[in-house]
Amino acid sequence: MKNFFIFVVIILALLSIDHESIKKPRDELFAMFSDKMSESTQLQKDKLAKKVNAEIKAKLKLKEKERIHLDENTQTDEKVRAFHKRYCTDRDLNQFFYGDKLRQVCLIMTTEIAAHN
Structure with missing residues (x-):
């Protein structure tokens, strides 16, 4: 129990000290964790x-x-839906996908959008 208490005191000290040698690495660590958490929620x-x-x-x-x-x-669900609306529903011209490839892309998107809803 004594070791745990000492560990908690050290962690609290590291979190509250504003000395440059401690603050800079701590801020970088927090930034790294927040980036990782942001990426994981974006993937979900x-x-x-x-x-x-x-x-x-x-x-x-x-x-x-x-x-x-x-x-x-x-990249995002909104971009997929916008692509589907523009090129599959509204039949706008796409410089990269056309003909059979565009039909296959649209079929895959339509199927996945329907399954996702």
């Missing part, structure tokens, strides 16, 4: 985007520029 939040991206890459043979375009447009 955008399950649709992650699933659509993986499904399209697994089913279609993509060129490098197509893969980059796909990654940009499947």
Whole structure:
């Protein structure tokens, strides 16, 4: 019990001391933890985007520029839905996906969006 109490006192001291040699590494550590927590919640939040991206890459043979375009447009669920509306529903022209590839991309997106709702 005594060791635990000493450990708690040391941790509290490290958290409350504002000396530059302690403050800078502590702030960097907090920033690293907050970035990691932010990334993990973002991954949980955008399950649709992650699933659509993986499904399209697994089913279609993509060129490098197509893969980059796909990654940009499947970063978030909102971007997936916007892409689907613009290119699949409204049938706007896409410079990277057209013809059969666009139909396959739209089919995958439609299926995953329906399953996600």
